Every structure is written in structure tokens, then in C-alpha cells.
Amino acid sequence: MSEKLVLHEGEMEVMEASQFADVSAVSHAVRFDNDLCTGCGLCAAFCPMEVIAMADGRPQAVAAEACWGCETCSGQCPVHAIRIEATAQEGDAPAEASASPMDEHTRSRYREWARVLRDVLGLRWHPVAITLVRAGDPLPDVPMPEERLRYCQALMAARRGRALMMPVNRHACPDGTSILGLAPIPAKLASGELYILFHKLDSVEAAQRMVAERPSLPPRSVRATVTCPLDEPRCEAEVVAVIGTPEQMMWLSMATSYYTGHRHDFHASGYNAQCVETTLIPLTSGEINISFGCYGCRASSDVDDTLMMMGIPVSLMDDVVKGLRELGKRAIPQSRDKVYLPPF
Ligand code: SF4
Ligand code: SF4
Missing domain, CATH: 3.30.70.20 (Alpha-Beta Plaits)
Known part of the structure; x- marks a missing residue:
């Protein structure tokens, strides 16, 4: 995605209370x-x-x-x-799917990526294919949840095999929804007021800086989010999310550097883990990014305390998978078998 599509400090469109009902739709x-x-x-x-x-x-x-x-x-x-x-009310009917089905070549490519990630890393769950359907683009044929979910809940459901498409009227988190470009940001979030009430930041100034420093997409530029297991894709993905242990993230990070030796500048904070850190930063920067999760996704989904996340832009997946295959031949099995003496 072009950098121009990302909003920066001072560019946010704030949603006033009178507009909420228009956006809510359920x-x-x-x-x-x-x-x-x-x-x-x-x-x-x-x-x-x-x-x-x-x-x-x-x-x-x-x-x-x-x-x-x-x-x-x-x-x-x-x-x-x-x-x-x-x-339920009028206007709550499932949106019409009209996107062309995915081509078989891309589908098998994603399946092969998923196979390598799962086999070499020993992932317990599916890697997740993420797509943000842009305003004006046709919707793919993916089921919608009956009730509103948070984006992080949809992502965690996909790692367990459930594909979900969520237009704005299926999103439950006002923060994630505005960050991902489905709606403007509510005034209470833009001002930082709520973060102070939650005791998550020291001052309104700190809260406003945290909001201003995170990327977000222009309101209404995205029509729906789609999260699918990578081995059962429904449409072309933009980012692949991997949920795993720190050790698995370490190997993925090394796989990305296998041919170049480049170190990574990760952007993590503990705020807005899935929408910002796992999805939007890889999407807008074209680089992998790590996330420790956030208090929101840890409270509202089944991600446990031992897990973290990585977002990988699809444009890097061929190289990451190639590097991982090489590491999987010797480096990973040998390292996992090694027994060191305890420190003394
Ligand atoms: S906090 Fe959320 S669920 Fe409760 S009234 Fe406000 S919008 Fe509705
Ligand atoms: S106890 Fe407090 S938070 Fe609960 S419904 Fe009454 S006013 Fe609201």
C-alpha cells in the first residue's frame, strides 16, 4: 500500500457522537x-x-x-x-459477494507457505491470511460472523481455522475499526481521554502521542476485513500473521534475514497489537513486524501468555519461506537438540 494512504499526526477525522448511529448499522x-x-x-x-x-x-x-x-x-x-x-434490523443483511474466485495457482502457493511454516516451525495453529477490502472493491465470498467481533478475535478465530469477513457493522472495537480505515475515530479515543481512564498512560499528552504515532488508514477507505487460515484462503492476502512462541518468532526473524543479514527495526508497544502491529505496520512499511500482543487482545481472545505475533507482508513471503526451508535443514533441528550445561 502506498505511504500516501496512511494518516499522520493531525490528519485524523474524528467522529462526533451524532455520526455514530450512521456507522453502527446494527x-x-x-x-x-x-x-x-x-x-x-x-x-x-x-x-x-x-x-x-x-x-x-x-x-x-x-x-x-x-x-x-x-x-x-x-x-x-x-x-x-x-x-x-x-x-437485528434492516440493513443488517449479509453483503453481496461479487469478487472473482481466487486463482488456483495463488491458492496452492499460500498452502505451500502454510505447510512450510507449520512443518519447520512446528506451529500449533494456522498462519492467518489478512486482506483489507478497499472501498469500491468487490467483496469475496467469505462468511460473516452473526455478532460483532473485535478484529483481534477474528484473527484468533482464523488461526483455529475459521475464515471471517467483517464489514464495519461486524466490528465491535471502535479503536481497531478506526485504525483499519473502516470508520472515523470517536472523539473520546482521539483525545486520549479513555486511555487515561483505563490507567494505561500517565497523561493526556502521552495518550495523544501514542494515538498520533500509530499509523491508521483514512476513514471509510476500507470496506471489510478478511481473515482466513493461510491454507484455506478465500482471496488474495496482503499480510500473513503468525501466532507462536518467542522461539518460533526468532527463527522467522532469522529466515527473513537469511539471504541479506539485515537486522530488523520492530515497532511494538503493547497498544493496538493486531490492528497496528501485526497488520498495518507490515502492510504500510513492507517489512515484517513483531507484536507482544496488547491488553485488549489478551483480554478478549484466547491468545495465551506464552504467545506473540508477527506480521509478514505477502510480498516477502517467498523469501521468508525460502530462508525458513534452509534453516529447517540443519540450523533449527540442531539448535533444538542441543543441550548446554547449566550456568555456573
Ligand atoms: S460501551 Fe460499547 S456496548 Fe456499552 S453502551 Fe457504549 S458502545 Fe454500547
Ligand atoms: S454500577 Fe456503575 S458501571 Fe454499573 S451500571 Fe451502575 S453506574 Fe453503570
Whole structure:
């Protein structure tokens, strides 16, 4: 992707509360249990879409039509007094798939990449093929989830073999959705206010810098995200994500340098792991990137504490796989068999 498509500091389009309903497209009922609610106000403070307001010491859904079903409110409620229910409505029908089927040559190439990655590294799960369908491009024939998911949840589902396409009305994370170019960023995220509430950064200035330094795509430039197991691809991929142990990431990193000896400048932070670090940085830089995961994906998906991620641009995959094959002949099995004396 051209560097021009990436937004930089000061270029973000911020979504005002009045626009949320236009983007949401699936309505939700926000229900409060008044017997449990203590009136603490945390749900209103944390809702990124400004759906909830306090009135007479009680929370009210003043703009339920703008709710994205992100469950941030229910996750923050100390007494579990909130229930979010998706309610289907007109406009929620699956989008028409009209992209041409993938050609067999590309499909077998991806399968061979997946085979080498799994055999040489001993990966437990599928590598994941990632595509961002651009606005105006036809949609591939890939199933959509019935309910909204976070992008990181879709990526983790793909590593277990489930292909998913998600237009904006299937995305549950306002942060990831704006980063990936499906919608503008909500004002509460752009200002850094929410990161401070979560105690994830020291000051509004630090939060704003973190937001400004991450790449994001222009709002509405992407129509849908597609995440598939690499060995069962549905459309041409742009990035391949590998989820594995630090040792597997080490060999992948070395495979990328096998013919050149180049070291890597990884860009990782612990914020926005799957959308920024695993997807957008490889996509926009054309280089591999590593991610330690983020607190969001670790809380909302089944990625365990021992795992990390790497995003590899598809343009590098032939070389990475070639280097990995070479390392798999001697270096990897020999190193894995070596027993060193304990340090003394
Ligand atoms: S689910 Fe998300 S958008 Fe909806 S009310 Fe709760 S925090 Fe707000
Ligand atoms: S966070 Fe829970 S307890 Fe606090 S106001 Fe909202 S519903 Fe009530």
C-alpha cells in the first residue's frame, strides 16, 4: 500500500457522537439492572460512543442507536449490572459477494507457505491470511460472523481455522475499526481521554502521542476485513500473521534475514497489537513486524501468555519461506537438540 494512504499526526477525522448511529448499522439494547446498579457512573465515563449518560444518579442509554456492542461498559461495571443485546434490523443483511474466485495457482502457493511454516516451525495453529477490502472493491465470498467481533478475535478465530469477513457493522472495537480505515475515530479515543481512564498512560499528552504515532488508514477507505487460515484462503492476502512462541518468532526473524543479514527495526508497544502491529505496520512499511500482543487482545481472545505475533507482508513471503526451508535443514533441528550445561 502506498505511504500516501496512511494518516499522520493531525490528519485524523474524528467522529462526533451524532455520526455514530450512521456507522453502527446494527442496533443494540443497553439494559441496566437497577437492583444491582450503585450509580458509580463508570459505564458512562468509559463508553467510547457516548451512548450512556447519568441522570439522577442512574445510567441511561440516551443514544442506544449509536451503540457498537463493544461491551466496554459491561466490562467496567463493578457489579455486572449491564447487559448488551444485539437486535437485528434492516440493513443488517449479509453483503453481496461479487469478487472473482481466487486463482488456483495463488491458492496452492499460500498452502505451500502454510505447510512450510507449520512443518519447520512446528506451529500449533494456522498462519492467518489478512486482506483489507478497499472501498469500491468487490467483496469475496467469505462468511460473516452473526455478532460483532473485535478484529483481534477474528484473527484468533482464523488461526483455529475459521475464515471471517467483517464489514464495519461486524466490528465491535471502535479503536481497531478506526485504525483499519473502516470508520472515523470517536472523539473520546482521539483525545486520549479513555486511555487515561483505563490507567494505561500517565497523561493526556502521552495518550495523544501514542494515538498520533500509530499509523491508521483514512476513514471509510476500507470496506471489510478478511481473515482466513493461510491454507484455506478465500482471496488474495496482503499480510500473513503468525501466532507462536518467542522461539518460533526468532527463527522467522532469522529466515527473513537469511539471504541479506539485515537486522530488523520492530515497532511494538503493547497498544493496538493486531490492528497496528501485526497488520498495518507490515502492510504500510513492507517489512515484517513483531507484536507482544496488547491488553485488549489478551483480554478478549484466547491468545495465551506464552504467545506473540508477527506480521509478514505477502510480498516477502517467498523469501521468508525460502530462508525458513534452509534453516529447517540443519540450523533449527540442531539448535533444538542441543543441550548446554547449566550456568555456573
Ligand atoms: S456496548 Fe460499547 S458502545 Fe454500547 S453502551 Fe456499552 S460501551 Fe457504549
Ligand atoms: S458501571 Fe454499573 S454500577 Fe456503575 S453506574 Fe453503570 S451500571 Fe451502575
